[in-house]
């Protein structure tokens with residue numbers, strides 16, 4: 001399929017509620033949206049880089065630069081057979097996985113539309129059991145101003161039907177908070193995410209989480225670290241999950257070799273795209289790790305692609321893929337809704353991503369737009 005043109009949008013949408021983590025606070029969420037045009041088809045990708053380099057070194061501005069000046073020129077005018085082609089086309093650009101994943105997502109959408117299958121079906125093609133129809137999901141709750149407020153926020157999500165919550169923690173805002181949440185909800189699956197806010201000096205604090213029956217502790221140590229996590233791992237009882245540290249299937253292999261974790265949070269953007277995310281999935285399954293799909297406060301475009309990944313057989317833990325109304329009202333697509341009876345979201349089945357983009361709403365939230373030259 002000849003890639004004829006690529007449009008890039010920098011959009012900015014208010015989040016329904018403030019989202020605070022150990023690395024910063026977000027109320028207004030910027031991201032980039034790319035549109036591929038090829039043989040009468042239109043395909044979409046989302047770049048989940050943020051305004052500030054808090055989670056990743058990439059920002060909407062670095063991603064705009066890398067996508068416009070390096071990645072789009074490597075694509076326009078070329079014949080795309082399969083999304084896997086992009087890895088070769090992008091080889092001259094080191095790093096910048098969030099920028100690359102945006103265009104790779106659109107390439108999956110495009111080729112799935114061409115093949116007349118959903119993104120999930122195309123991704124699940126190598127496996128005997130096809131994509132699951134509904135994906136188990138939970139909700140990630142940012143740091144609130146008090147313990148009572150956190151309990152109140154948990155309650156509003158439980159009422160909506162979410163069956164698993166993730167609490168963001170940081171030093172000074174950890175054991176007390178989690179203990180109160182556990183006391184309020186003795187049977188609720190609760191997990192915590194530190195976003196790299198601790199060091200090995202904090203082992204004693206992290207051990208105090210041991211008897212709180214948590215589903216997992218996500219990324220307590222350095223955002224590039226694997227080794228220190230392997231030292232922490234045998235010292236705590238809570239299952240250990242890596243997020244930030246896993247930038248590729250190779251990193252997953254290193255983490256497995258060092259026995260640095262029990263679980264991987266797979267974010268396709270963080271590993272450069274869906275083909276690489278599927279490799280992480282395969283390695284994780286082979287090594288007996290548990291897996292789930294993480295989130296980056298995606299719009300409906302990115303959410304459809306998260307759901308496609310989470311439909312693969314190895315993703316057995318609930319993902320950070322909440323309903324659209326937890327993020328944006330309105331969104332730039334029709335909203336994804338929670339199935340409250342089983343805390344799931346239904347995976348789209350139409351060809352490609354299977355979402356309709358609301359072009360008028362996209363226009364309203366666009367700050368800047370460019371179109372590739374032929």
Ligand code: OSB
Pocket residue numbers: 055139140193195243294295296297298320321322
């Ligand atoms: O660490 O998982 C994280 C959001 C932005 C950056 C990092 C993280 C998160 C989340 C939110 O936890 C997940 C979501 O609901 O999209």
Ligand code: MG
Pocket residue numbers: 193195218219243244265294
């Ligand atoms: Mg995380």
